[in-house]
Amino acid sequence: MKNFVRKLITNWRKLGLPFFDETIVIAVSGGADSVSLALALHELKQRKKLNLNFVIAHFNHDLRGIESEKDAQFVQKLAENLDFQFETETGNISTTGNLEENARLARYEFLAKIAQKTNAYGVFTAHTINDQAETFLMNLIRGSGLLGLSAMKPIAEFQSKELRVESQALRFQIIRPLLNITKREETENFCQEKGFEFRKDEMNADEKFFRVRVRKKLIPFLQEFNPKIIETLAKTTSLITLELQPLNTEFISERLKINDLQKLDKALFYNVLRAWLKHHRSDLRNVDLKHIEAIERLTHSRKSGRIVELPNAETVYKKQGYLYYEKTRVEKS
């Protein structure tokens, strides 16, 4: 068994993932990362280490004309070769606002649909140590505060913004079994060793995307200072996560008493606020330092009735000595 496959099955055990009787959706773009994950899972099935039902899900962002079409055909052929079920959809990505973020959201809505349709245990993505380091740098440059500098988790939850089942937002587990164990070049090497092609995502080479510039320009630049910069940054982001972990959860409730909050020192206040927001929104995506600071000002201001706006039509407001969180439900038109 190749080292790549051995590391995957060891991590699979460590993460407590299922070995049989479940359906697993694998998100496959056609790039080396996701192709290597599909190949390794296929090998583990062949070797009877995993007795699972695999579904390959490919979202065609349709942003690159014929190349997008070729990606989709490539992934379909891969699914046929591996004898995995294949699911695909062609998206209609809004080009207003942040294209990168719109594409990501559309992809996750598609994955939520497939996870529900196949009654899957979770959606498996092929994020690597490199993604961990890139995400850290992007958030560092953006100045998103310690929240954004903490690490992606191997198991997380995604909640659909659009899809509901019995009036509950659709949720699914995102599982990243390569996240802390594999570098991107290992995925490329593994595909080559298995004699499989992979697609070079042209979008990955398009420098108008922030992530691509970080990957293609900034990281090579930093490697001149430290050849092991990827591992170093991945370790740093893990340390920050660890540091943020011991939250004082006794303060966490539906609403926060302003008198109590005012007694906290700054560090503890930030911790409590983070934990409280996480309690309400399930993650802290798009919450920036500026939002936390605005809530801090709201807490200490003597005026009543002020409001802080968070991303995604959310607000934190003050009422009768308490802070409340509210998410305005956006009805589909």
Place this chain on the structure above:
Amino acid sequence: MKNFVRKLITNWRKLGLPFFDETIVIAVSGGADSVSLALALHELKQRKKLNLNFVIAHFNHDLRGIESEKDAQFVQKLAENLDFQFETETGNISTTGNLEENARLARYEFLAKIAQKTNAYGVFTAHTINDQAETFLMNLIRGSGLLGLSAMKPIAEFQSKELRVESQALRFQIIRPLLNITKREETENFCQEKGFEFRKDEMNADEKFFRVRVRKKLIPFLQEFNPKIIETLAKTTSLITLELQPLNTEFISERLKINDLQKLDKALFYNVLRAWLKHHRSDLRNVDLKHIEAIERLTHSRKSGRIVELPNAETVYKKQGYLYYEKTRVEKS
């Protein structure tokens, strides 16, 4: 009063620094940062805002021949112009090991001597927001863990490794009154506005120094991603400091009980260890993640009598169920 001077006196008050009856040593290299600090303090003296005795201290690293000599002459003339006492010494920097670090240490030993000789309140250095951001990046690239990623403080303590008074190591306060309020370009502009020259430290342009490469190459590169990267990084390092602040100091004592340590989760263990090491060494300079991890292994290992070596002839060792810290005193030959 220029904005630069106004910001300085406001911060002076905020930091609780003295207004009269004290001697203040200003460390002046001749670069814009330190010249602007000396000029601003001189102006505050003229305006009778500060009634202090100022001493300009210049350490000649003697690493650049005639240019080093010209720097020293330039600073001496500056001191004469401002009617400040002038102290200087020409160093003999060891070129074995890290030249940059050796130069820094020699400079601080000189400053310790001058601070003692003049019975000074403290040594004032002209670190700016830029230094904060550069130090953060250097430590990030080195992978020095969260300790290294936390911010320089406006008031810190330096303990001499060489000089002793009545068998006590010589200590002095380092005060950085420009640290979180001024960018480097403001110091250059202020010198120009005052019609004063400053020296362009050639060493600052020598790219074999890590800091110089960070300053001249990496930061401009990052500015293409975020024009406010200096402020962003300075803010991030402050946030990390804040996060590391609420240490559980009840655990801190001369020795640490291993049974207690083993009960702590990883995050708390790291916090306790950091606080304990800080208690013993006064700062965490040169303590890396690898040292903390080694002490973690020592704590959890069943074997007795193992030792972890820290930089500067320090050790942490296990004895009869406790961790001990020891610094081997290096006698001068």
